Amino acid sequence: MRCLVVLSVAAALPAFAQEQAEPAGIEPEFVRPLLPVDRGRNDSNPVWSPPGDAIALERSRGDDKEIVVARVSGEVVQTLRQQSPPAPGQSPFFFPGVVEPTSYNSGISWASDGKRFVFMSNGGEGNYDLYLREPDGRVARITTDKEKDGHADWSPAGDQIAFISGRSGKGDVYVLDLAAKTTTRLTHGDQPYLYPQWSPDGKRIAFIRGSNENHDIAVIEPGRTPPAPPKALSTWPHDDLRPVWSPDGKRVAFYTNYNAAGDPKTWAIAVVAADGSDPTEGEGLAARVVATEVIPDVERGPAWLPDNRRIAYVRDERQAYYPIYVADVETRASTLLRTGTKMNHDVTCSRSGLIAFRAQVDQWDQVYVAKLKDEKP
Numbered sequence: 001m002r003c004l005v006v007l008s009v010a011a012a013l014p015a016f017a018q019e020q021a022e023p024a025g026i027e028p029e030f031v032r033p034l035l036p037v038d039r040g041r042n043d044s045n046p047v048w049s050p051p052g053d054a055i056a057l058e059r060s061r062g063d064d065k066e067i068v069v070a071r072v073s074g075e076v077v078q079t080l081r082q083q084s085p086p087a088p089g090q091s092p093f094f095f096p097g098v099v100e101p102t103s104y105n106s107g108i109s110w111a112s113d114g115k116r117f118v119f120m121s122n123g124g125e126g127n128y129d130l131y132l133r134e135p136d137g138r139v140a141r142i143t144t145d146k147e148k149d150g151h152a153d154w155s156p157a158g159d160q161i162a163f164i165s166g167r168s169g170k171g172d173v174y175v176l177d178l179a180a181k182t183t184t185r186l187t188h189g190d191q192p193y194l195y196p197q198w199s200p201d202g203k204r205i206a207f208i209r210g211s212n213e214n215h216d217i218a219v220i221e222p223g224r225t226p227p228a229p230p231k232a233l234s235t236w237p238h239d240d241l242r243p244v245w246s247p248d249g250k251r252v253a254f255y256t257n258y259n260a261a262g263d264p265k266t267w268a269i270a271v272v273a274a275d276g277s278d279p280t281e282g283e284g285l286a287a288r289v290v291a292t293e294v295i296p297d298v299e300r301g302p303a304w305l306p307d308n309r310r311i312a313y314v315r316d317e318r319q320a321y322y323p324i325y326v327a328d329v330e331t332r333a334s335t336l337l338r339t340g341t342k343m344n345h346d347v348t349c350s351r352s353g354l355i356a357f358r359a360q361v362d363q364w365d366q367v368y369v370a371k372l373k374d375e376k377p
Contacts, residue, residue, distance in 0.1 A: 025336030026326060029371040034356065035074055042365035043068070044358045045106070045299050045346050049114035050156070052350035056108045056117055057367050063102045067119060069133075072354070072369065078137050080105060082121040105131075109154045109161070118142070118161055120150040130163060130176070142176065143183075151195050157202025162186075162222075164194060173207055175222055186222055187230070195242055195298075199249045199274070206233075206243040206252055206274075213264065217243045217254050219274065233272050236281035239264065242301035246308045247351070250274055251329075253302040253311055255294065258286060267294045269302050269313060271329050291327040291334050293317070295345065303347040303355070305372075312337065312347045312355055324357060339370055 034055060035043070042060040049055070054077065056069045066081040081103045107120035115135035122128050123141070128148040132140045143149045147166035154161050159178040164171050168185065171192035175184045187193050189209060196207040205222060208215040209230075217240050218230035234240045238258040245252055252274045259266045269291040272278040279285045295314040303312040305326070315325045315334070321342035325334045341359035346367075349355050355370045 025338045026372065027338050028355075029373045031339045031341065031368060031370040033074075034070060034072075034367045034369050035068075035076070037361050037364075037366050039362065039364050043367045044365055045108070046348055046356040046358070046367045047108045047110065047117075048348060048350040048354075048356065049110045049117075050112050050351065051114040052352045052354060054114065055356055055367070055369075056110070056119075058106050058108070063104075065104045065106055067105045067108060067133075078133075080119075080133065080139060082131055082139060083124040104128075107150050107152055109152050111154050111159070112156045118152045118154055120152065130161070132178075142178070153197050153205075155198045155202040156200055157198075160202070162196040162198060162205050164196065173205065173220070184222070186220055195301075197243060197245060197301075199245050200247060201249055204274070206245065208241055208243065208254075213239050215239055215241055217252065217272075219252070219276065231276040232280050233274075233276060233278070234270075234280050234285060236285060240270075241296060242298050244301035244304060245274065246271075246304050247306055248308045250308070253290075253304065253329075255296040255298075255302070256289070258289065259292065266292075267296045267316070268292045269294050269311060269327065271311075290329050290332050291325070295322055297346055300346055300348050303349045305349050306351055306353050312349060314344050314347060314357075324355075337370070337372075339368065341368055 044058050046055045046057045054071055059066050059068050066079055068079050069077040082105055083103055103124040105121040108117050110117040117133050118130055120128055121131050129141055130143040130149050130152050132142045145167045149163055149165045151164040152161050161176045163174055165174050173186040173193050173196050191209050192211055193207050193209045196205045198205055204219050206219045210216050217233040220230040238256050241255040243252045243254040251271050253271045255267050256270045257264050257267050268289045270288045271290050272288050293316045295316050309329050311327045314322050322344050324337040324339055324344050326337055327334045343360035344357055346358040357368055358365050359368050
């Protein structure tokens with residue numbers, strides 16, 4: 001009789017109450033802060049080392065932004081706040097509260113060995129260049145152009161770093177070979193290029209190009225002889241941002257503000273074939289959308305899981321405090337990831353499947369780590 005009463009009460013619930021029920025979701029094996037939660041700082045943009053045993057993140061304190069390197073256990077290995085030495089014969093000028101050297105460090109990309117990484121810094125002096133963090137923790141400046149260098153991405157196949165430089169006037173893709181100490185310009189277009197990313201085999205580079213809220217996705221092969229122009233993956237009038245290769249290199253995911261309502265502030269994730277065989281516009285490209293109502297994360301891009309089939313992203317649900325969802329690329333189904341955190345962003349995934357992301361605690365940004373439960377095939 002008791003069971004019958006429970007069933008009848010559930011059946012009698014008004015429709016709106018049933019709609020308010022929490023949606024089905026994925027229960028992670030664990031969710032925990034990477035570092036002790038603390039006030040007075042904002043941590044963001046976690047980047048996994050390729051072996052997955054360390055995370056480098058950006059930490060903001062006032063106007064300064066430093067880089068913190070930590071093991072997955074939470075042990076802090078190093079904190080970087082690059083400050084360039086004064087020129088020979090000169091002394092640094094410093095007047096507290098009036099003239100203070102602001103050090104801004106960001107844009108981390110690891111080498112495949114997981115012992116080195118490259119990042120962008122103004123060195124506390126205003127001009128942005130690329131810096132190399134060595135295995136022993138020492139830091140060396142590796143570009144010295146008067147124009148801004150940034151958006152670095154380290155090739156998984158060697159010591160080549162793709163980056164964007166303003167030295168050509170608009171912003172082009174360059175490749176720095178650390179061993180040969182040479183820099184090669186790859187693009188010569190009449191529009192800015194941004195966010196280059198190497199393919200997993202180190203043979204191709206995806207990037208965005210364009211301006212005025214209309215960026216497209218394209219891929220170039222740096223070592224091809226004779227050189228070939230970039231192959232477009234999108235050409236429509238919508239804004240497409242931050243391409244990320246699937247772990248097997250067969251597909252590219254990116255953000256797009258294409259939507260049926262034509263709202264430029266509503267974003268989605270599209271996934272296309274990396275070889276350019278999919279449509280680059282119209283209904284054909286629209287059919288490649290795998291998740292809607294997405295919060296775009298330009299710094300990190302869509303977070304592929306190691307199975308080449310799923311992507312973790314932040315859903316544009318303000319009332320739910322922007323939860324993390326996992327999209328199945330094949331079925332287009334999205335499932336809530338129950339992290340118990342709020343105001344999520346900066347989602348990234350290690351090769352072993354650990355997810356790192358930023359969440360707010362008492363209005364301060366903290367980096368969390370989550371592990372999905374092992375799934376049987």
